[in-house]
């Protein structure tokens with residue numbers, strides 16, 4: 001992940017959240033001009049039913065309200081863009097927020113259905129985790145996935161999160177609470193995984209007796 005200085009813009013001028021860049025993605029604070037793309041992809045029952053706070057149906061006005069709240073809230077919300085020759089394409093959201101009663105920030109994310117299955121959620125989530133552990137004072141991150149959401153569980157596991165319990169989470173789009181698995185990642189585990197990733201595999205040879 002590379003952290004680059006944010007380009008000037010009305011919302012970014014007030015924000016100290018940087019722009020993050022990975023091999024395929026750029027992550028930045030959502031801006032009002034992203035509202036239509038956010039609403040287009042968020043207006044999907046399959047997404048709303050897996051996330052706590054997304055309304056369904058999701059209208060352009062919901063996108064605008066979210067962007068305004070995101071810039072005013074204490075949480076960190078990144079709009080995620082896929083780099084393309086024709087210019088960046090909005091693909092989803094990934095962010096951190098502290099839930100009531102918790103001290104550690106919780107990761108939340110959703111990606112537009114056309115972009116599923118290409119490792120993009122994992123790439124974006126890793127960038128946000130790297131950001132959290134290098135640019136904020138978080139020493140532990142939380143995650144949660146509905147028990148019926150193996151793809152999200154897998155994203156958390158691929159990012160090093162470990163299961164730490166079960167619970168219930170209210171899903172706005174369902175108007176009900178549903179069972180979730182809870183996960184956590186502590187900073188020392190993250191540091192160890194990052195260091196492991198930069199080492200070569202051991203050389204192997206046959207031992208002769």
Ligand SMILES: CC(C)(COP(=O)(O)OP(=O)(O)OC[C@H]1O[C@@H](n2cnc3c(N)ncnc32)[C@H](O)[C@@H]1OP(=O)(O)O)[C@@H](O)C(=O)NCCC(=O)NCCS
Pocket residue numbers: 046047048050051109110111112115116117118119120121122123144145146149150151152154155
């Ligand atoms: C969950 C979500 C973010 C995954 O996005 P994605 O870009 O497809 O994720 P990735 O490609 O990085 O990784 C998905 C992993 O889940 C696996 N997976 C997908 N569907 C699966 C299933 N039904 N059972 C088991 N594993 C599954 C994939 O194989 C992949 O793992 P792998 O790399 O080991 O093969 C996306 O589907 C989404 O936005 N869903 C709706 C909203 C949501 O669930 N948000 C999370 C709330 S906790």
